[in-house]
Amino acid sequence: MSDLLEIEDVAEVATETEVAEVSGVQASSGAGSSATPAENHGVAEVANTGFPALEQRPCWRVFDDWQEADGRKFRPGVWHFGIKQKGDNPPQMLDTWVSSPVHIDAVTADTHGGNFGRLLRIKTTLGHWRTWAMPQAMLRGSGDDLRGELLGMGVEISPRNRQSFGEYLQQPAPKQRVTCALEVGWAGKVFVLPDASIGPGAASVIFQSGEGGTAEYATGGTLKAWINTVAAPARNNPMLMLALSVAFTGPLLAKCSAEGGGVHLVGDSSTGKTTAAEAARSVWGPERYKRTWKATANGLEGAAALFNDNLLVLDEISEADPRDVGMIAYMLGNGTGKQRASRTGTARTVTRWRTIVLSTGERTLATSMMEAGQRAKSGQAVRLLDVPVQRQHGAWDDLHGLSDGRAFSDAIKTAASQHYGHAGREFLERLTRDPQDFGAALDVFKSLPEFSPDGGEGQDKRAAARFAMIAMAGELATEYGLTAWGEGAATQAAAEAFTLWRLARGSGNGERRQIVEQLAAFVSRHGDARFNDIAATHNLPVRDRAGWWKDEGDGRSYLFTAEGMREALRGFDFKAALDSLEAQGVIPAAGADGKRTRFHRVNGRAVRLYPVDGSKLEGC
Template sequence: MTKGSVNQPTLPAEQVRQEAEGKGGAEGRTHSDAGLRRPLGFSVSGDGGALIEAVTPDPHPDNPSEPAIDRPSFAVHDESLMLGEKLMPPGLYWHGWGRGDDPEPIDFWICTPIHAIALTEGEYGNNHGLLLRFKTSSGAWREWAAPLSMLAGSGEEIRRELLDMGVRIDPSNRSYLSRWLMEQFPEPRMIAATRTGWHLDGKSFVLPQGTIGDDSVRYQSEHPEHDAYTRRGTLESWRTNVAEPCGDNPVLVLALSAAFSGPLLRLAKQQESGGAGIHFVGDSSLGKTTALQAAASVWGGPNYVRTWRATSNGMEGTAAALNDTFLPLDEISESDPRDVGSIIYALANGQGKQRANRAGRARKSARWRLVALSSGERSFAAHMGEAGRQPKAGQGARLLDLPVTDRAHGVFDELHQFANGRAFADAMKRATDQHHGHAGPAFVEHLLAHDRDLAEWWAGTSTLPGFQSESGIEGRAAAIFALVGMAGELATEYGITGWRAGEAMEAAIEAYQMWRRYRGDGLTEDRQILRNVQEFIARHGDSRFSAIHSSDSVRDRAGYWRDIGEERQWLLNSAGLKDAAPGFDPHRIADALDRAGWIVEREKGKRSKKVWLGGQSKRFYIIRPGSEEAL
C-alpha cells in the first residue's frame, strides 16, 4: 500500500474505533470553514423540504495541496484535496491507519460534504436532532434538521432522506456516516419544531424552507415536505398574474382570502388547535378546482392541492403538516362516505386520534390549526347519505356547504379580457403554475411587523350587519366567514393582493348570505330528523306498520296506524322511533317531533302515551307528519 492511497474499508467500525482509541489524536474533529456558521434565516430561498442555496459547483483548484490531517479522525473537506499523489473529491472522510508495526494511512470517502451546524431540541425537552448543512451532487448547499431518532436502528432512515435530497453516500462506508453524526456536538442550539406555523408565543412562524421572525426555531421532520410550500416567480408576478385577475370574482376572492386566514386563527382567537372549512358545491367543469388552485398558490404550487381520497389517519397527517396555513381538498366524492363525518370533525377540532406506542403508553396525538377549502359536485350531507350516514348539525357548522356555480360563467363573474370561462380557467391554471408560494410567507411577515389587536377586530367584524345570525350554528358560520373576509382585507392592506379595499369582506358577506339561503331556516338537525321520519314512514308504512286493531302479523314491527276522520296518525314504538332517524338519540328525535308540532297525543309531562292494545298497555309516540312543503 502506498502512502496517501484511498481504500475501501477493510476494518469493521468497532475495530476502527479501538484503533482510534489506541492511537489517541483528534477523533471526531471536523475540518470545516468557519464561514459555515452564518446567520440562519428565511432569506435563503427554497424549493420545499429543506433550505437550499444554489451555488456554482466548486471547480478543482489548480494546485490543491494535501491538508494537515490528525489521524485517526473524521474530516469534512468542502473542496477537492490531494492525498498522496491522488486528487480526491470533496466530502466527509475517515482518516485512519492501517495495521502493522509501520501502518500506512487509510482514507475512506464517506459522502459528499456535510456539516452539523447546530443541535436542535423541542420546546419540551424532546425531539433532539442535528441541523445539517450539506452539498448535493448538483453543487447546491441544503439544510435539514434531522431527528436523531432516525439513527435508532441501522441509520437507513436518515440515509434514505439524505440520498433523496441529493447527498451521495458510499455504500461500502455508509456505517461511518451514522457514527460521525452521533459524534457531532456543535455549539449553536436551536429549537426543533415538528410542525409548521406559530412557535415561541407567536414570535416565529416555521415553514419547511425556513423560519419567519425569530430564527432560533427550525422545522424538523423525518420526512421533509418536498411537494408543499414550493415557490416560483415573485410576489409581484403572483399579484399581477393571479391575485388581480381574481378581483371582481367573489368566489375567487373568497378562496384566496380563505388561504390567508390560517395564520389568523391563533392570533385572533389564541386557540391551540382547531379550525373550520368551506365546501364549494356545484356542477363539474365550472371552475371549482381552478378556485382551489388559485387559493393554493398563496402557499405553494399545483401539488399543494390535496384530494379527499384519503383515510382519516392520512388526513390527520396532512392537516398536521399544513398547520397554521391552508388545506385545499378537491372532489369530496373521492372520499369514503363512511369516513367523511369523522374527518370533518377532526379537521375542525384540530386533534388526531389518541394512539398507543409500542409500550402501550399514549402517544402524543397530532394537533393543528387551519382553514380548509373543499370542492365537490354535491354537499357533504348528500355524500354521507350514500353510506346511510346521517349528517349532524355540528358537521354542517364546521364544513359550510356553499353553492358557487350559479354565477355568470360557472364560478366566475368577470372574465377580464378572456372570451369565456374555459379560457379564463386555463389562463388561471397556467398562472398558478408559474407564480406561487410567495404571498403566504409575505402575509406572515406583515403580521409580525404590525402590532394589532386582531381578536378585537374579528369580534367587531363578526357583528357587521351582513353577518347577522339567529342561532348558535349561524353565529359560528358568521365568525368563519368574517375571519376569511378579515384575512383578505389584511392581505389587501399589506399590498399583497392588489384588490380594492372592502372587496374581500363583501365577498365574505355575500358567501355567508348564500350559505344561509342554501341551508334554510330553523335547526338543521330538526329538519333532518323530520325528513328522516317522513321517509321512513313512506318506505315502511306497508311493511312494518299495520292498522291498530288488525290481527296481521308484521315482521320487525315499528308501530301501527289509525285514521281519525280524514287524518292518518302513526303510532311508533321505541324501536320504530330509533329506526326512523338513525344516528340520533331518541330524546333528540322526540324533541324535534315536539317542536314541529307532529306529536298529537301525549300524557302529561311526556311526549308519548300508553295505548290499550291486545289486552295490554303499550307506550307509543303518536304523530301526524307534516308535508314536504312544510319542511
C-alpha cells in the same frame, strides 16, 4: 490503503449556495473542514486545515471541492483518516471516503429540551447547498431510513462504508444550538415553514422532520405575476375572492385565539369550485399542496399537522368514504388527532393542529354522511360551512373579457400552476412584523352588521365569526399589497358567502331540512332496487324491500314499510322525525286511530304503509 483514495478528475459542477439563515452557521469557503474526537468539540472549522498528520488521526475531514496532496487526488466529501498497525510494523494510514459533503453545523432541540437533532448542511449531486434538521432518533438501528432520506436529497454515500457515515454523524456535538420546531406554524413570534423561518428571530428556529422534502411549500414564478393573473381576476368574483381570503386566514387563527374549521364550496361538476381551490393553494405552494378527501382519516391527520396554522385544501368530498366524513370534520375542527399507543404500550403524544380548511364537492357534508346512514350533527355542520357556488357563469360573475366560464377557469388554473408560494410568504413577512392587536381587530369585523345576524342562534354566531375572520384576512392581504382588490371587497365577498350559507341552511337549526334530505337521499339511492309499482299485477321479488311506489295524477308517492321508514330515518329520533315530516307536508297527518300509516292492498292483502309525497323530495 483504501482503494477509494485514487480518484480520476472530473468536471466540476457549478454550485449555488442555498443555506438557510441560521445564527452562527455559515457556508464553507470551499476547501474543507475538520473535526477530531479529541481536539474539536465545536463547530467544524471553515478553513483549509490540510491533511492530518499521523498524530492527528483518527479524525474526520469534510472537503467541499477536489483536493490534492502528495500527488494524490481526493474527491469532495466526508473522509475518515485512520491508522492501522500490526505488531511492530510502522502504522499504516487509512484514508476512506464516506459520502459527499455533509457538514454538522449545530445541535437542534425543541423549547422543552427534547427532540434532539443535528443541523446538517449538504452538497447535492447537482452542486447545490441545502440544510436539513435531522432528528437524532433516525440514527437508531441500522440507519437505513436516515440514509434513504439523505440519498433522496442528493447525498452520495459509499455502499462499502455506509456504517461509518452513522459514526460520523455521532461525533462530539458542535457548540452551536438551534431551536427546532416539529410542525409547520407559529413558534413564538416566528412562523416556521419546512424550508424557511419567517419573522423576528427567525435565524434561531428551524423546522425538523424525518422527511427532507419540502415540495408542498415550494415557490414558482413571481409574486407580481401571481397578483396580476390569480388575485386580480377575483375582482367582481365573490367566490374566487372568498377562496383566496380563506387561504390567508390560517396564520391568524392563533393570533385571534380562534377555533379551526373551514368552508365547503358546493356545486355541480365543472362549475369552477376546484379552480377556486387551486387558486387558494397557489397562495402557499404548487399543485401538490392540495389534498383530496380520498385520503384516509389517518392521512388527513398527518396532512393537518403539515398545514398547521395554515390552509388545508381538500378537493371533492364524494371521493371520501361516507362513513369517515363526519369524523374527519370533527377532527379537523377540534385540532386533535387520535390517541395511539407506542411500541411499549404507553400513550403517544396526541397530534394537535390549528388549520383553516377549504373543501369542495358536489354534495354537502350532511348529504355525504347520509350515504352512510349517518346524520350530520350541528357541531359537524358548523365546522365545515356549506357555501353554494352557482353563479352567472358557473362559479364566476365577471369573466374579465374571456369567452365563457370554462375559459376563465382554465386561465386561473394555468396561472396558478406557474406562479405560486410567494404570496403566502410575503403575507407572513408582513404579519410577523405587524404590531396590531388582531383579537381586537377581529372583534371589529365581528361587530359589523354583515356578521351580526338578528336573532342568530349559536351556530349562526359561530359561522358569522368564521366569515368575519376570513374577511379580516382578505382585507389584511389587500392592505399588504398582495391582491389588487379595493378596500372592503374581501369583507363584501365574505358577507355574501355568509348569506348564502344561511339561505342554504334554512331557518332553525337545520334538522328539519336534514330529515327531508336524508329521506330523499334514501329514495334516490334505492328507488329502483327496493321499491316497485304497487299496481303491478305480478310483483317481481325485491330484495330487502323498503316499500312500493304509486303514480297518480299529481306525481309519484312512495309507500314505505315500517322497517323501510325506520332505515331511511336512521340517526334521528323516529317519532320526532315523523312529526317533522308531517309538519312539512311530506307525510299525511295521523288518522283517527292516531297512526300515520294507511292501509294499501298489496297482492290481495291489506298492508299498513307510510305514504310519502314524492314532490316534496324534489330538489333535496
